[in-house]
Amino acid sequence: MTQSESDDTRPSERDVALIVGGGPGISSSCAKLFAENGMRVGIAARNPDKLVLQKLEKTHSVRRYACDASEPAAVELLFQNVVRDLGAPTLLVHNIDGRVPGIFRKGITEADPGMALDTFRNSAFSAFLIGQQAARIMRENNADANGTRGTIIFTNASAALKGFPSSGAFAMACHAKSGLAESMARELMPQGIHVAVVPIDAAIGWTQEDGTRAHRLAGTTVDDNMADPDRIAETYLHLHRQHRSTWAFEVVLRPWLEKW
Amino acid sequence: MTQSESDDTRPSERDVALIVGGGPGISSSCAKLFAENGMRVGIAARNPDKLVLQKLEKTHSVRRYACDASEPAAVELLFQNVVRDLGAPTLLVHNIDGRVPGIFRKGITEADPGMALDTFRNSAFSAFLIGQQAARIMRENNADANGTRGTIIFTNASAALKGFPSSGAFAMACHAKSGLAESMARELMPQGIHVAVVPIDAAIGWTQEDGTRAHRLAGTTVDDNMADPDRIAETYLHLHRQHRSTWAFEVVLRPWLEKW
Amino acid sequence: MTQSESDDTRPSERDVALIVGGGPGISSSCAKLFAENGMRVGIAARNPDKLVLQKLEKTHSVRRYACDASEPAAVELLFQNVVRDLGAPTLLVHNIDGRVPGIFRKGITEADPGMALDTFRNSAFSAFLIGQQAARIMRENNADANGTRGTIIFTNASAALKGFPSSGAFAMACHAKSGLAESMARELMPQGIHVAVVPIDAAIGWTQEDGTRAHRLAGTTVDDNMADPDRIAETYLHLHRQHRSTWAFEVVLRPWLEKW
């Protein structure tokens, strides 16, 4: 056997991963990969009874939690329950898109203000609440073999990289999430907490019940021009395993055929 | 007389400028400069009875409006009143910092969620509301000599350029405002509306009653390491007068001695 | 007479402007505008006998200099001659694109290395040489009414903002020029020298002999989707006149219909 990347990685069996936002894409892929690497895994979602999550519970012992992540009290309760059930989280993934459907592709003169505010609350504000609770817990963790007390990863979207036309509300939310992540990184990294943001500059596919890959955007076909969430999860795991001498903050992922 | 910059600028006397946010810094400097260049000027503030605004009414015929710019209905009413009193705005300045005092220099674990949300509402969300109403009106304006139907300028802060530690809530708000501005620029510029954002990467001074300059940050002295709002206003006027063949979107202003 | 932007600007008649790079676009527009505002103006070009430059000499008393700006000794001599003829420069514009024609739209596997190196020498390296001589002189200038000892403006291209495919050599040169400008800004601004870079994110038109506007790219028509160099020059003048309490470093200019 050759020496390999994994020799010096942390003992994952002591890791506790909490994934906020629950769907068949990145969240499911992370839950599987983290569990397969020995972590105890929880997923929080508004509706934790989705079939995809029930299945993860059976196949990967993933614990399911109901939580509206835009509500301060609900987020506080979530972390109390996770600590009680699984232990203190060492890896947090915030994976909520948050767009209210009615805001999609609306010009600035048409977009509903209430929907714009809700999009922010669902996305950046929930990231603030989740990140706040995670930071409170992680700074009390012992450092692992890589010197890490905990890792906080925020998924983000193309709208964090560029303000597209007819997407003002989503641009606000995604830029806000990036700004929060950057502030938290500068604040928490010297305390041993690795904060990262991963903008996925592409549509994201997922694996359907029948094993084929599906596409997030209705009316598009499944081709190479979308990101595979199983591969996104691998980069999240790599980020978690980085030694604190070499932490990455922002990693943009995009498919080889994506225009940018 | 030599040919000069001003020969081909718009007839400012037909300009209507609305400044949202009213204090003794950028808002007052803009109000004065715009009025001195022949514009009709309105200022909206939560408290329009501040002495500095009363004085501007007397010296520069500036019209004062009471408005909580984070309330959709209040913003809609504001624009109805401005159109009735002054005519359709051709120049809008959104100049609200929006930080709730209690959020200032709070770490992510200490910051109050309600204050974080209020900071967003005061800042980026009010920019959304104000920008929406301005866009609805300006796209119906005739183009001026520079091909411009209207100019929308958002003041922003250093926190839009960088997420500083212990400033997560403000980073969210300022990044959100930048993302909104960029989306609006891409959407509205092809419709003849010039959208710009001006991050002031410095503390801002202002002129006091006695004519001396004061500094925004308590405990600091007045020196060259702060931005003079009278000069900031000049760049706003320059942006408004740019021909549509050469519009700038983002202009960061900082003093010569500022570290960056 | 109303108070206006120009009341507090510097006495331009003491200004000496040197424009490096000589063509019928930005350089000519700058030369005219600067002369019309009372400055003494010199233009340096590889071939100073171009008709457009001879005409500027007649109409605007612009002094012409022959100079290969990629040669250290030639640049040193140029500044000696300008100081002797016009006085110490207070405004420098570096306006050289520098692309060797044969490098245009060549993929990385096809691009000729010698041409790539020449493109760098013409563009970023000449900016280094010119900027070096300008800095040596300007730091000895007295500060003007705005606190400015001198202004150095580098024109740049879209390739400074984004590395386009099949444009690696030009991306190198334009990014290099931006990096140089940023380093010089941080170094020289505290010494009273304003350094700015202006990427023009568009094709640039110019005024032909018959008064019509022409387009820089062969085969395209003259429409609104190009930048008017007369308007670019106005922004350069505005940058030169900014007070040192509010200097802009980077200003990207693009037409209203440009995609970005």
Place this chain on the structure above:
Amino acid sequence: MTQSESDDTRPSERDVALIVGGGPGISSSCAKLFAENGMRVGIAARNPDKLVLQKLEKTHSVRRYACDASEPAAVELLFQNVVRDLGAPTLLVHNIDGRVPGIFRKGITEADPGMALDTFRNSAFSAFLIGQQAARIMRENNADANGTRGTIIFTNASAALKGFPSSGAFAMACHAKSGLAESMARELMPQGIHVAVVPIDAAIGWTQEDGTRAHRLAGTTVDDNMADPDRIAETYLHLHRQHRSTWAFEVVLRPWLEKW
């Protein structure tokens, strides 16, 4: 055994890695890690007889090549020799800093133009030459299990992210390298070649003969505020193993205690 990250990675034993630039930091760490993962590895350096490289030959069968990477003919010959000895490269690392010592911390008015040009030639221009040869070969490779024909990774420095004062020449070179990488990424990614740039925003340590870590900057002590090249190499390997549905282009690495 649990399913893990490595299950779906490429059969590294068919990989051929070429590392350009040879020292006891990143280059040595990459050579070891790549060899330990089954790759055939070559290192090119101006002086391939350094003890650290001779040792790598003995312990990890690393092949050594003499090459001045700023010379087109030398680079062409290098690739011919590597293909002959090891096979067509599938992983290229360009790891040359390139600074001429005499340019270090020189202000713009003091920096020697010849040294500035040499710094560019050593750094960005050699990246152009190396990248060109690698692209010519890799586009003919078969795609591996991740859909990758080859991976080209450019190491970069903090000066690529920010133009520091008294560092104009190095800012030019590092920005140029980033611009080149971005152009190559947009051009080559749709051809199945993964191009990435990794700015190391820190001083870099290395392992000395006696096993202790040393620091790149004289006069500083070995502490956590420097990047461990063994860990940098892990991120390079991760980049090489990313599936083409989720390629990262830029990954900035910095230690937890680094200010940014």
